[in-house]
Amino acid sequence: MTRSKAPARGLSDMPESGFRPDLVAIGFFLVVALVFYGSLLWTGYLSLTNSRLIPSYEIVGFDQFARLVATPRWRTACVNLVILGAFGIAGSLALGTLLAILLDRDVRAEGLLRSIFLHPLALSLVITGLAWRWLLDPVTGIQSVLRGLGWSSFHLDWLADPDTAIYALVVASIWRSSGLVMIIMLAGLRGVDTDIWKAIRLEGIPLWRAYAQIVLPSLKLTIASCIILLMADVVRSYDLVIALTKGGPGFSTDLPAKFAVDHFFGRANIGLASAASVVILGFVASLLVPYLLIQRKGRA
Amino acid sequence: MTRTSDRERRRDPARIALYVFLLASAAFFLLPVVVVVLNSLKTMDEIRQGSLLALPASPTFDFWRIAWSSACSGIECRGISPGLFNSIKIAVPAVFLSVLVGALNGYALSQWKRPAADRIMLAITFGLFVPYQCMMYPTIVLARTGGLFGTYPGIVLIHVVYGIPYTTLLFRNFYAGLPDELTKAARIEGASFLQTFGHVMLPLSVNMLVVVGVLQFTGIWNDYFLGFIFAGNENAPMTVQLNNLVNNTRGEVAINVNMAATILTALPTLLVYLLSGRYFVRGIAAGAVKG
Incomplete structure (x- = not known):
């Protein structure tokens, strides 16, 4: 980005050779434009039609959006997205940042601990979902383990209750994403100017205050990009729900992306599914503005 | 200190x-x-x-053996092994192609010094954020028109195309950070773009090729959604077969077999993660702190 333009202009005086990066870049861009943007526009168009099993191209306006808002299952899905977003992201951010700070305190076996905290990222979300399904199963899981140890009043049966099943997804997503936050924050912490640390030590500022008031605020761009990254992941959550709860009990753990897929395929309601997709895209688009701002600031 | x-x-x-x-x-x-x-x-x-x-x-290890070769998912009782072979068949060419496409496109965008290149890069970057579920339906219609839906080339191609934003971004940033003199020297000798890329830049990018390769392998191996929608029953990857196997309702639920199948599915990416630790972390960090 910061490269000067002068040498490039100098080279353009050379005899026209076969050096044409523009052709390659345009070629690939056409593929992306067709598959990504073309599909999005098409989906947008379908959301304005009354397509059911077969796509129809007759525009009926915003009927599908009205129908969507009136669908209880969709509203549940959106509430779940907020719960998963709020608690899942807050949890991953808190745990990941704490782990990064602790690992940065010059601990033994840092490499091993880092590998342990990060390994969920190497696993399929299907595996994450299945493993937590077994762990949180009231009959065979953690509940029965602790009751077996004599804690007979212990309760951990979130999966069986429609009101609490979504928190199983929260736990699984914290388990998965904390390592990501840890590795990004650790890189950020290691980049903090040593002069800042010298000043902190000279002033005799207690460690917790140093982190809360000086070090972490200086990493706010890093934290913000973690949040955007995690939000983008939450919005597209599909595999995890399928494996952990299948959206149940009932539709209590449904999420927008799953709602859209189910209506495109199983329920053959293309219009409604397209409207849901457009709303999901709206969620994603709202992440782009802060993302661009961070990029610009990061560059400056 | x-x-x-x-x-x-x-x-x-x-x-x-x-x-x-x-x-x-x-x-x-x-x-x-x-x-x-x-x-x-x-x-x-x-x-x-x-x-x-x-x-x-x-x-x-009896249940590992059952999970591998005789556990039932749906009507078939062939264990998880067909899924493993499908996943290898899908992941190997898809990773290879997607790394190559990303490197080529990333290098092209780093060398095309016009404002249009930056705008194209931005438009491609936005693709990172789009949930697949939102563009699935038209993509399926498109693939069906080309006779690719539910086929082996189809699932490979969709991984490559959906991987373009991520791989392009990583490689563009990498190539933009290399000194321009390398490219200039090749151009003065009259090398074409593809020659410069293949003979000069690719050999210099081995580390980055491994970083992106490791991440793409993990991503493609672990994918469930695209495999479920796009691969067709015959080519269903291991993650899809694992989920079918665990949700198979016929007969007694054998958690031990299901867990063994889960480990078998997790092993390839876990091994890659353990063996390539530093590359994996570099890829995550580079993909996360974009720009």
Whole structure:
């Protein structure tokens, strides 16, 4: 980005050779434009039609959006997205940042601990979902383990209750994403100017205050990009729900992306599914503005 | 840094609390793996009577064998092994092609010094954020028109195309950070763009090729959604077959077999993760702190 333009202009005086990066870049861009943007526009168009099993191209306006808002299952899905977003992201951010700070305190076996905290990222979300399904199963899981140890009043049966099943997804997503936050924050912490640390030590500022008031605020761009990254992941959550709860009990753990897929395929309601997709895209688009701002600031 | 002596630190209660918390966290992160491995080695009777955390009385790999070759998913009882071969068949060419496409496109965008290139890069970057579910339907219609839907080339191609934003971004940033003199020297000798890329830049990018390759392999191997929608029954990857196997409702639920199948599915990416640790971390960091 910061490269000067002068040498490039100098080279353009050379005899026209076969050096044409523009052709390659345009070629690939056409593929992306067709598959990504073309599909999005098409989906947008379908959301304005009354397509059911077969796509129809007759525009009926915003009927599908009205129908969507009136669908209880969709509203549940959106509430779940907020719960998963709020608690899942807050949890991953808190745990990941704490782990990064602790690992940065010059601990033994840092490499091993880092590998342990990060390994969920190497696993399929299907595996994450299945493993937590077994762990949180009231009959065979953690509940029965602790009751077996004599804690007979212990309760951990979130999966069986429609009101609490979504928190199983929260736990699984914290388990998965904390390592990501840890590795990004650790890189950020290691980049903090040593002069800042010298000043902190000279002033005799207690460690917790140093982190809360000086070090972490200086990493706010890093934290913000973690949040955007995690939000983008939450919005597209599909595999995890399928494996952990299948959206149940009932539709209590449904999420927008799953709602859209189910209506495109199983329920053959293309219009409604397209409207849901457009709303999901709206969620994603709202992440782009802060993302661009961070990029610009990061560059400056 | 001036450091307090080791002995002093060992007695510091804050230091002890730090280690206690780190070890507790490690236990939390390892819990799923430990439970799944332990119980894949037990008989169903033992699982029913004992605790999930109990060590197997007489560990056996019998259930791994069943998971591998004879467990039922749907009407078929061939275990998870066909899924493994499908996943290899899909992941190997898809990773190879997607790394190559990303490198080529990333290099092109780093060398095309016009504002249009930056705008195209931005438009491609936005693709990173788009949930696949939102563009699925038209993509399927498109693929069906080309005769690719539910076929082996189809699932490979969709991984490559959907991977373009991510791989392009990583490689563009990498190539933009290399000195321009390399490219200039090749151009002065009259090399074409593809020659410069293939003979000069690619050999210089081995590290980055591995970084992106490791990440794409993990992503493609672990994918469920695209495999479920796009691959067709015959080419269903391991993740899809695992989910079918676990949700198979016929007969007695054999958690031990299901857990063994889960480990078998997790092993390839876990191995890649353990063997390539530094590359994996670099890829994550580079993909995360974009720009």
